[in-house]
Amino acid sequence: MMTSLKKLTLIAFLLAMTLLPIIASCQYATFYADKYEGRKCSKGDIYWHHKMTCASNDYPNGTILRVTHNGKSIDVRVNDRMHRSIHGVIDLSKDAFKMIANTRQGRVKVKIKIIKK
Secondary structure, eight states, rough: OOOOOHHHHHHHHHHHHHHHGOEEEEEEEEOOGGGGOOOOOOOOOOOOOOOOEOOSSSSOOOOOOEEEEEEEEEEEHHHHHHHHTTTTTTEEEEHHHHSSGGGHHHHHHHHEEEEEE
């Protein structure tokens, strides 16, 4: 039989695990290389640099994310995966990246917030 403290600890843990993805997290953003233009994504979509999409291993396909860098924000839809060993990075479409940073930067620190699962 569980004690009240154990029950309370379990409830707090489960609540934290549920709310954790909603809280903005700091990660890094890069952008797709030009060679991927017109290729299929893991979800079956075709990658086009002008679409507001991204690849991520940390969020489910179809999730809408708000990506913010230096006060500039964009909303993108996850429609692709990266190499399974990569976490803490999202790969934005080229035009999405351009909306928040200069492509010469290559990789920038961003805050990510889930808008819709």
